[in-house]
Amino acid sequence: MSTILECKHLTKQYHQGDTTVNALQGVDVSFNKGEFVSISGPSGSGKSTLLHIIGSLEQPTDGDVILDGISLRNESRRELADIRLNRIGFVFQAYNLIPVLTAAENVEFILQLQGVDRQARRARSGELLKQVGLEGLENRRPGQLSGGQQQRVAVARALASHPAIVLADEPTANLDSKNSDELLALMSKLNQESNVTIIVATHDPKVIAHTRRHIVLTDGNIETDETRAA
Amino acid sequence: MRVLLILIPFAWRNLWRNQRRTLITLLVVSVGVWSILTFNAVIRAWSDSSLAGSLKNMTAEAQIHAQDYLDDPDMAHSFPEPTGELLQLLNSPSVANWAPRVRTPAIIQSEYETLPVTLVGIDPDREAGVSFIADSVKQGVQLKDAKDEGVILGRHLAKRLNTRIGKRIVLMANDINGRLEERGAKVIGIFSSSPTMEDSFMFTGLRPAQKLLHADGRLSEIAMMSSAQTPLPQLVTMTRQAAPGLDIQSWDELQPMTKGIHDLTEGFIYVWLWVMFVLIAIGVVNTQLMAVFERTQEFGLLQALGFRPNWVILEVLLEALQIIGFGVLVGSLAAYASVYFLQDGISLEGLSAGADFLGIERVLYPRLEAREFFTTVIVVWGLGVLTALWPARRAVKFNVIEAMRST
Structure with missing residues (x-):
């Protein structure tokens, strides 16, 4: 398997008054193409920070992220935005759909920004919404969908542009047990079918159980990094 | 895009x-x-x-005077009635209307009162479109033509003179040589306008005014209005070229307050x-x-x-x-x-x-x-x-x- 993402000695410090918080303390980790990885750890262990730095939403204090061969260290805000648009899919805890767009438009929006033509966009959003089980609900706005349905739209949106990686931050935290199970089954299926790398930061043991590789972070360091046999 | x-x-x-x-x-x-x-x-x-x-209060858009008239407005600073190039310009499509005038300080005397006034000799037909006097006569009649010897007074002036239509008044003014001249005239009309105009101006025919002032064929001013096809600054320039010895000014130079x-x-x-x-x-x-x-x-x-x-x-x-x-x-x-x-x-x-x-x-x-x-x-x-x-x-x-x- 080829390496799609490499984190080199990632360090992140936050300053709160006179106090310095070491969120990440030199994390070195690589992810291969097609992996489904969970990152867990207690609150404040640095898992969300790691996900944000991998997703180029935050800059590390030190170290570098190499995504699909591109170093994110010295890129401008605009270049990082382009990298996020073209190479990274996000699924957030709070669904975070654009409220004025329908389910289909939320999925198509990314493709539209990439310059994909209308016909191809329609086809891709239709295909993805069908895959996530939302066929027939394409024209509903987020406010007209349940939490589980909204999170499925978010998954479809994350996969729309065939990203190199999908980053999910506590994707099941706001879902009930049934919706959580369905979402995880869906993500596993999409991971296998699309061969896309999915990295999930979570507290949820169910999520960890669905992933083959599980990383535990403690105090900004990798405590364990285990891959279960298939 | x-x-x-x-x-x-x-x-x-x-x-x-x-x-x-x-x-x-x-x-x-x-x-x-x-x-x-x-x-x-x-x-x-x-x-x-x-x-x-x-x-319309006697300024028009531009005026032609003899040099120094505006500093000393009497008939000593008059100029000949337009001929040649100037007359050709005034009658051209660049000028919408123009009116020749004799305008001089005068004294008007009724049976009861003597008051200072500005005497204006006009051609009533030419004043239409140039000044208010063409359509402001509210009592009596308008001057028939430039030869009319009657006078038109402002309502307020007539009241102060305690005179009325049909009564006679006496006009006194310095002629072109600086000698005091006088003549009697009959009030034929009363005009209505702003208080200043009603108080300060009286009108008579151009020819009788020239005759009184011994200024036959001479004018104090020509008032003119530009036509739509020629902007005023351009008309002023053209007039200055047509009458190089005369003083041509536009309304904004004549009335900086306005x-x-x-x-x-x-x-x-x-x-x-x-x-x-x-x-x-x-x-x-x-x-x-x-x-x-x-x-x-x-x-x-x-x-x-x-x-x-x-x-x-x-x-x-x-x-x-x-x-x-x-x-x-x-x-x-x-x-x-x-x-x-x-x-x-x-x-x-x-x-x-x-x-x-x-x-x-x-x-x-x-x-x-x-x-x-x-x-x-x-x-x-x-x-x-x-x-x-x-x-x-x-x-x-x-x-x-x-x-x-x-x-």
């Missing part, structure tokens, strides 16, 4: 997320633009009417425009800032999904562009409708005495001039969108993560 096409409908939808706020902003912009344009049209009608009134008042009115229109614009800007900035603060999380999300920072700025600007544009459109249409409704004029008949005093006509005709209309629309729209840059820039100042954490 591609991004613009994506963001235009996106911004439009975002605008209507908070309908009440959008409608209030729309109302502020519309009323602001409506008031700027309508107020502008009415004030300009007032200003133009006031200017026209001033010009010019100052006219400019002040123009300035007042711009002050109003800026006051209204500041109100519009406050409305727009308030709306956009609220929208930006309420949607901080969303702007963070958009950037997380790959929105470039300048696309976020563009999105906010497009919202401002659309709401201001829509407001400007509604305000412009309302202003156009208002001015159209007033196209038959705003009657000041109820204020007729005041209107006469102020030297304005009794009906004002508001009008929207294309240049001012488009200038206002573009200025309000352009500056409104520039104003929206502030909230737009705030939208990308947030760190993406902090923005997404905000509620």
